[in-house]
Amino acid sequence: MNFVTLFERIDSTTKTSEKVLAIVEYLQSAAEAEKLLAVSVLMGYKPKRPVKTTDLRLWIAESTSIPLWLLEESYYVVGDLAETLALVLPQDRHTIEFKLFSILQDIIAMDGYLPAQQRAILEKYWSGLTGTSLFLFNKLLTGNFRVGVSRKLVIRALSNYLAMEEAVVEHRMMGRWDPFQESFTTLFHQEILKDKHFLPYPFFLAYPVELSFFDSAVISDWIIEPKLDGIRGQIIIRQDEVFIWSRGEDLMTDKFVEFQELQCILPNGTVLDGEIIPWKDGRPLDFQRMQTRIARKNITKRSLDEVPLVMVCYDILEWKGKDLRGKPLMERRKLLAEILSRYPVYNILRLSEIKHFTSWDEAASFRADARQHNAEGLMLKHKESVYEVGRKRGNWWKWKTDPMSVDGVLIYAQSGHGRRANLYTDYTFAVWDEGTLVPFAKAYSGLTDKELLQIDYWIKRNTIEKFGPVRRVKPELVFELAFEGINHSARHKSGIALRFPRIARWRQDKTAQEANTKQDLLTLIQSFDESTR
Incomplete structure (x- = not known):
């Protein structure tokens, strides 16, 4: 089994047991040089993105003879650059085998190359990979690879494969380790582990x-x-x-x-x-x-x-x-x-x-x-x-303790990613400051799928202005935002920053004029400052 097949098996099921089995069977059959790299990628390892996304879009437009404006519009609809690149490339050529080790080595090496050298390597893969292989290459290239497994699930699969307790495996996988420098022997051999005195315990x-x-x-x-x-x-x-x-x-x-x-x-x-x-x-x-x-x-x-x-x-x-x-x-x-x-x-x-x-x-x-x-x-x-x-x-x-909350007005919206790529789900909110709406927070979680569809429908019909993927909308919808902390911030236009903001509910019972003010937030900050003196 190669890494592409592993990804397809994981992506095709929601059952934890089947995902664990797929990883174990991959480890049993994969080349030694690939196994640890695959584990690290599944657990979130990703090389630094070596190529600017503007160059990627320009080169793919030139390679496919697609007008750049049309590629840009396609990107906004799809919502994911790696998927967009895979969709617009021809799918009838498959001359390169997907080898995770060599692909990651090439991506890492490209960071020090001139643009012409980078493009030559990319076009080699773009012309030689198809289907899932091409999609995965683009995902690794753009640094956006994600698959439906948690770190804990990968640990469980490793535990099964190595016949080791999960707690022991977890301990060995702690910390930052280089998958190109390590091996299963250096990570899991008991005698070698004794030298790694810097490792923490799993939390x-x-x-x-x-x-x-x-x-x-x-x-x-x-x-x-x-x-x-x-x-x-x-x-x-x-x-x-x-x-x-x-x-x-x-x-x-x-x-x-x-x-x-x-x-x-x-x-x-x-x-x-x-x-x-x-x-x-x-x-x-x-x-x-x-x-x-x-x-x-x-x-x-x-x-x-x-x-x-x-x-x-x-x-x-x-x-x-x-x-x-x-x-x-x-x-x-x-x-x-x-x-x-x-x-x-x-x-x-x-x-x-x-x-x-x-x-x-x-x-x-x-x-x-x-x-x-x-x-x-x-x-x-x-x-x-x-x-x-x-x-x-x-x-x-x-x-x-219960989160704090504030009522803000939706003023900007942007398309989401993944399954939300065709919906406007990422929002910017504002509060009143002497009669003007001032942006103070962004949030994208907390609404139901039904509410997202309703709001998306409303956004598309109440857009005032477009800035690339962002839409400025009529300042009419009010949302209650929950957050864990609040403080002054010179980095934000409002002078205020919220910690962990998320949408608590859609306030359909309120008009925009009834939203909170900047002074309300400043008073909240002051009250905490005074209480902790």
Whole structure:
């Protein structure tokens, strides 16, 4: 089985068991050089896009003798450049075998080539591939390859293929690894793994709490902590080095320089789990300030002074080289408290606070006002819980506060992607500012398929102006947007940025004049600033 057949099998079913079987059978039959590359691609690896999309469109128009304007219009209708390129090319020539290894090597190499050299390689593949092979090549080329499998599903398939526990496979697949430099031997051989002292443990993730939980849960059996707004991470001290990993498997050691001194304080074989947050003058700072600091190429002394970071620790996974994940949480927590009190780390490591509530109603009251306490809600963890792998129900729950909301007016719309490519589903919203509508947020999720069709129909009949794929529409429709955070932003025209905005509902009961104002949002920001002083 080659990679094209694997993709077709995965794409043709919604059954998890069939997708796992397809991956296992591929691994059993594929060439050794292809297997690990295929796994990495399925898990999200993609090379840097080597060619500008404007050049791609121009070259394909010239190669097919299609007017560029017609190709552009086709692209707007299809909604995906890779699919558009595959559709307009002739489908009667198949002279090249799809080999994932050589294709990815060529795509990576093109990044350093002149445009004429790039075009020669592209036309070789465009003239030699057809059907799914051509589509996949274009997807890999444009960096938009996606297939209907999750990382967890790929881990399960690898577990079956290697006859290894999923947790062990997950551990070995953590971090950034180069599929051209690694092999199944270097990743999964036990002796070689011992040298990879920088690897984190797979993170244990919490599920949103279910209402049925409160019917039987005894509050005294649970550790309850404020849910903080930061970056979940692990700090690793091994072989006199410090490594900081985010939950998204990003190695962020160079961004979190405050923690480098831990290699001189804590013993080798220490792994801490917690939330990295900006902290100054005894309280958390706005999360956005940390994001701004992380985005900077160089961390200056001024950045360190203005936005110092700490890790609020709530778990210890390894101590003096011993894996503690199988110990009960209360036992791990007791050891963690002893360590943080024994070593001089208070300025960069803080023990997470345990909230003591007498009832779930009392906890619910705190959760409702969590933002006033610099929190997003509550974390509920069973005292006897071991540290599991991935997102599991039962022992760890997150109980987030209700999102904030604002009513905005739809002013721009753009076509979506994939199955939404023929619908206008990506929206820009505005609020009133002294009689003028000012854009302040974009959102594309939260509506039903039926609502999307209704709104798409309305957009096409109420367009005022077109800007390529974007349409400016009559400012009439009002939507309630939910969001998790709000702050000032010099990057946005409104001066305001929302965190995780999404559409809560279509307010057909409101007119545009009844939407919120910019002042409403500024007042909301001010209220949070005052409450956290």
